[in-house]
Amino acid sequence: MRVSLELKDLAKYPFLKESQQFIGASTDTIEQFLAGASGRIAVRHAMERIRVSLRMAERDGNSERIPSDSIDVKLSISGYVLARIIISCAADRALMERLVRYEAGRAYAFLLDEEDMKRKYVASGVGLQLGSDSLPVIQYVETVAGLHEERWRLVNRDVVGGRVAVSPQEMNELLKEQIRVVLLRQLPLRVPEKVCSMLGPQVGEIRDAYQKTILEQFGAVEEACFPPCIQALATALTAGTNLPHSGRFALTAFLHNIGMGPAQIIELYCRAPDFDLSKTQYQVEHISGRSGTEYTAPSCAAMRTYGLCIKSDGICARINHPLNYYRLKKRKEKKEPTSPSD
Ligand code: SF4
Incomplete structure (x- = not known):
């Protein structure tokens, strides 16, 4: 497929091999790059990318100013790369999830405005054939x-x-997910310790910002606002029931999603008669994302599938995720107005 990418396309889709090749010609090591003026600007770009990813899971890329001159495009792509490096140094799966969700949403918003050929070309760059009417089972499941x-x-x-049959419309819908899955699969990057220590202040700032975001979203933990299932x-x-x-x-x-730390969660598990500290510690840290495991609480649809949905009050009828239940109940308790999205 012959598609000519413009300079600004490289900034829109920084994960493409062409974008990586565009910034890959430098003879500087990453340490030298970080110590220089361009490195400092690229770090600022990277931090802004991460901050946005923490504030919102997805973003309308069309509202973003896309650079079109060579230097700014290079800085933008470097910012993308550095954001992934900083997040890898932070070694927190939740942060990685946020960043790739943002990157996928950003790229997808641009793709919606592209002509067919370019959209197909970018899709093929992440392993999705948009013209096809099916996907291999393994790829589909992932x-x-x-x-x-x-x-x-x-x-x-x-x-x-x-192969799993997929309509053309569904294939387009899957493009954003495919970008997310591919970018997430690449993380964490293997970053030399020296580079992580140079980026230590940024890593610390991002960890603090993430904690603050969780607290802003959910506030102090209030058990009285837990949904019936939880x-x-x-x-x-x-x-003393053995939970499946x-x-x-x-x-x-x-509990992890609403901002409870591993120690607090383990404290809750302490109440169980079959409590085993090391086993619980391993499970909690695993689920909290330390080892790359999915960390997001299941939606109501998934809870129903597991047979864990109780659905016993009016709020349940208005939401599709236990986290939304928790947010809504907390707002009701405080008698604050709710947003239409609830
Ligand atoms: S509807 Fe959702 S929040 Fe309510 S009990 Fe079922 S899974 Fe939990």
Whole structure:
């Protein structure tokens, strides 16, 4: 497929090999680059990228000013690369998830305005053939793993000869997910310790900003505002019931998402009669993202599939995720007005 990319396309889609080649010709080491004036500007670009990713999961890329001259395009792509380096130094899966979700949303917003050929070309750069009417099962499962609508579940799809049928419209929808999955698969990058220590102040700032974001989103932890499913799991745990793996996962991921630290979560598990500190510590840290495991609490649809949905009050009818229940209940408790998105 012959498609000519313009300079600004390299800034729009910094993950393409052409974009990486564009900045790859320098003879400087990364340490030398970071110590120079261009490095300092690129770090600023990187920090802005990460900050935006913390404030919002996705972004309308069309509102972003895209550079078109060579120097600014290089700085923009360097900012993308450095953001991934800083996040890798922070070694927190939640931060990586946020960054790739933002990058995928940003690129996808640009792609919506591109002509077919260019969209197909960028899609092929992340391994998705937009003209095709099916995907290999393994690729399909990996790509839809973060999508919770019933229609994406494999049992609801036509599978023929090891391929899953996907309509052209759905293939377009999957493009954003495919970018996200590919970028996430590449993280964390292997960054030399010396580089991480040069970026230490930025890593610290991002960790603090993330904590602050969680606190702003959820405030202090209030058990009284837990959704019925999570309350039921916590109660069952206290009563000495052996929770299934899906229950432990849902409870731990939920508590992690609302800002509870591993120590606080382990304290909750202490109430269980079969409490085993080292096993619990391992599980909690695993689910909290330290080892690259999915960390987001399951949606209501997924909770229903696991048989963990209680659905016992009016708020449940208005939300599709236990985290939204928690946010809404906290706002109601404070008698604050709710936004239309709730
Ligand atoms: S509807 Fe959602 S929040 Fe309510 S109990 Fe079911 S899973 Fe939990």
